[in-house]
Amino acid sequence: MFKRIPGTKDILPEEAGGWQAIEKTARETFSLYNYKEIRTPLIEEAALFNRTLGNSTEIVQKQMFLIHNQEDLYALRPEGTASIVRSYIENNLDKEEGFVKLYYIGPMFRMERPQKGRLRQFHHIGCEAIGSQDAALDTEIIGMAKRLLDNLSIGGYSIKINSLGCSRDKEKLSLSLKESLEKEKDNLCQDCRLRLENNVLRILDCKNENCRKIVDKIDTGHSTLCPECREHFDKVTSGLDSLGVHFTVEPRLVRGLDYYNRTVFEITHASLGSQDAIGAGGRYNNLVSQLGGPDAGGIGFAFGVERLILASPGEKTEETKAAPVYLVALGDKAKTAGIKILDRLRSSGIKCDTDYLGKSLKASMRRANDAGARYVLILGDNELENGNISVKDMTQGTQKETKIENLNEELK
Ligand SMILES: [Zn+2]
Ligand SMILES: [Zn+2]
Structure with a gap:
């Protein structure tokens, strides 16, 4: 792996x-x-x-x-x-x-x-x-x-x-630092001994404790500006x-x-x-x-x-929020019709999802609940024949049947 x-x-x-x-x-x-x-x-x-x-x-x-x-x-x-x-x-x-x-x-x-x-x-x-x-x-x-x-x-x-x-001021600063630090050369860390030759300014922000002590004693001020x-x-x-x-x-x-x-x-x-x-x-x-x-x-x-x-305290974006609408379609006809219903909801800008694992009604309801859905749509072959769909409001615990053609309006 x-x-x-x-x-x-x-x-x-x-x-x-x-x-x-x-x-x-x-x-x-x-x-x-x-x-x-x-x-x-x-x-x-x-x-x-x-x-x-x-x-x-x-x-x-x-x-x-x-x-x-x-x-x-x-x-x-x-x-x-x-x-x-x-x-x-x-x-x-x-x-x-x-x-x-x-x-x-x-x-x-x-x-x-x-x-x-x-x-x-x-x-x-x-x-x-x-x-x-x-x-x-x-x-x-x-x-x-x-x-x-x-x-x-x-x-x-x-x-x-x-x-x-x-650049001229930087040069002056480097020279004056070099002069002060040369005396302390043996007490500097290995990296800083090299920096003394080729990048003396870097010694100022070395994290080594000894180097810090040495640097703290130097008056860097702004005298070279x-x-x-x-x-x-x-x-x-x-x-x-x-x-x-x-x-x-x-x-x-x-x-x-x-x-x-x-x-x-x-x-x-x-x-x-x-x-x-x-x-x-x-x-x-x-x-x-x-x-x-x-x-x-x-x-x-x-x-x-x-x-x-x-x-940062962290806040959520739209993408990571739960889909508010979850469709449970029972039976082959309902599944096929469900694809179109979801598509229409998305056309109206309603975020929604469904089950793709062939779960039972009970398991699907549990999944919708765990995913934090606000409404669960239940579509069986019976409802479909009458052009209806059940809408369960998960926070209120209420359920009612509505015409599929009115669904978008209802959910909005
Ligand atoms: Zn200048
Ligand atoms: Zn150092």
């Missing part, structure tokens, strides 16, 4: 309702801000991710699902932003519209050691606004992330924000204040990917334990030009759907 690959998950019908509810709320929320859906392929050239996420990042070094195709090297997408910026440039969205607001929903793939809260196929709901460097956009998109959580009735989250500054980046950040924070969005400024928040600059943010949720980020995002002002497009700013975020589900 075949089994799922470790790190993947079947979403069974009883869970799928929760997924649909989250996706529906996300679409409605994003639409309020005029975002439109984009769907890009699940596979891309591997080089797209190497170049944009950064060669020294864990994703590129250890976590990409690679597909060798003769000369070419493809990868299952580990995240959404790079693909969407690739698509923005390739489809000339920059020339046609200049500024676009896009959202996406779909699976991402990372070859991680499977553990609680970390899957190899996981799902993102995310947004990208490409073509503007305006600080008001940063405010709006963080406000939108908050609104989505509120609309999903998810409470107990906290929003952390930071500014990495422009240039006046323009400082002003941008001030506008973002005062904008969030004016929207009443609660947040904390977290100078050690870096987000691991190379393409981020200026604003970065992370939303954590207490119920998720050590893997507590429910969503995150940031600005990537150089990414479009780096991929051969114009000098256009951009900002985005993504929520992990599995994590939203863990944190």
Whole structure:
């Protein structure tokens, strides 16, 4: 018997309702801000991710699902932003519209050691606004992330924000960190000793306890921000204040990917334990030009759907609700007539079902009751001859006969 690959998950019908509810709320929320859906392929050239996420990042070094195709090297997408910026440039969205607001929903793939809260196929709901460097956009998109959580009735989250500054500021920050951390090199974890050489910012969010202690002693502050980046950040924070969005400024928040600059943010949720980020995002002002497009700013975020589900109270969608009408047809003639009756009900938008296992009247009634049907229709050959059908109201316990031709009206 075949089994799922470790790190993947079947979403069974009883869970799928929760997924649909989250996706529906996300679409409605994003639409309020005029975002439109984009769907890009699940596979891309591997080089797209190497170049944009950064060669020294864990994703590129250890976590990409690679597909060798003769000369070419493809990868299952580990995240959404790079693909969407690739698509923005390739489809000339920059020339046609200049500024676009896009959202996406779909699976991402990372070859991680499977553990609680970390899957190899996981799902993102995310947004990208490409073509503007305006600080008001940063405010709006963080406000939108908050609104989505509120609309999903998810409470107990906290929003952390930071500014990495422009590339020059980031460079300055890296150098000053390197200088302070060099002295502590022997006390850093193995990964961080490597990071010291090729991605020193990542040391700031290392989860190792020793590394944390060392980092906590360093004053990261915002001393490396240039006046323009400082002003941008001030506008973002005062904008969030004016929207009443609660947040904390977290100078050690870096987000691991190379393409981020200026604003970065992370939303954590207490119920998720050590893997507590429910969503995150940031600005990537150089990414479009780096991929051969114009000098256009951009900002985005993504929520992990599995994590939203863990944190959300869960509501049902139409699909997972019981069929309110259940037909029990007894005898061959009644069964044949029943097919047409069900079809007419569905034409009127009435959700209904019947028995396909040839069960007795008693067993069918029990099944209808267990399935939560409000009305059970009973059709036998006798009733059929008179053009009648019995309607049993399961909540009232009453039963009456009615003309088949009037059934739709009665049930409405
Ligand atoms: Zn700057
Ligand atoms: Zn470390």
